[in-house]
Amino acid sequence: MHTRDLDYRCGDTNxxxxxxxxNDARGKRPGALVFHEGLGLGDFAMERARRLAERGYVALAADMFGERKQAATLQEVSALVGALRDEPATLRARGRAALAALAALPEVDAGRCVAIGYCFGGSVALELARDGAELKAxxxxxxxLSxxxxxxxxxxxASVLVLTGAExxxxxxxxVAAFKDEMRAAKVADWQLVSYGNALHGFANPAADGSIMRAALYDAQADRRSWAAMHGLFDEVLA
Known part of the structure; x- marks a missing residue:
């Protein structure tokens, strides 16, 4: 497997x-964006990118904060995430910059790209869909969800898949209800929302142990089922 850092720009931000x-595969392959949690681009999003690469994708774990900034506390998370959520045009522009960087790679079939995201990154993936980005799913x-x-x-x-914890x-x-109403009002052709019983925030990240946020806790069953649901949709739309 080939891995490396990839620098790209959005305005003045690197x-x-x-x-x-x-790197042993031949021909163009589907591209996959991975958007990180509020802590910034770190090991978890990179590991998910590698897992997608093992499935035949060219995967780019995107940097939404610039220069790969990292947060260590909830206060730092709030400042970094809040600055982008308060400026949705900037958030969407950075997401689109990642998509453009991925689609421009010679290994990527630009017409067969998907995006996933975790916590804050999940909202980034949804914002790209709302913005009409050229994504299959x-x-x-x-x-x-707001x-x-x-x-x-x-x-x-894009086809839209929301994987959320019921708790x-x-x-x-x-x-959740407002999101469903939004999808109906926008007449989105293909959307799903799966709610995992007893699952809290952060259910897909094995490092979520409640130490940074008490309501963020890993759930192996929800992680396994949500990953399978994602692949089910992606295999369908990219076939």
Whole structure:
């Protein structure tokens, strides 16, 4: 497997992503974006990129904060994430910059790209879908579902998969209901929402042990099932 850092830009901001793909494969392959959690681009998103590369994707773990900034506390997470969520146009632009960098690679079939994200990254994947990005599908794992710019009718081109914990305080029932209403109002052609019983925030990350956020806790069953659900959708739309 070939892995390396990949620098790309959005305006004046340098973004340092992490690229993974099988360098023994021939021909163009589907591309996959991986958007990180609120802590920044680290080992978890990189590991998921490598897992996607093992499945035949050219995977780019994107950097949403610039220069691969890392947060160590909830206060730092709040500052980094809040700055982007308060400026959804900037958030979407950085997501699109990652997609453009991935699609431009010679190994990638630009017409067969997907995106996934975890926590904050899940909301980034959804924002790209709302913005009409050229993606076959997006999958949000325990992501925030609320948005300042709801999808408009006909804008969403991607198939949308939301994988959420039934006990996740960052995706409470009212926001789940609002997301469903948003998808219906925008007449999104293909969307799903799967809620995993008893699962909290961060259920897909083995490092989520409640130490940084008490409501973030790994759930092996929900992790396994959500990963399988993602592959089921991606295999279908990329066939």
């Amino acid at each position: 973004l340092r992503g992490y690229l993974a793909f099988n 997006v999958a949000s794992f325990h992501g925030v 948005t300042k710019l709801p999808a408009t009718e006909g804008a969403v081109k 996740d305080p960052l995706a409470p029932p009212d926001q």
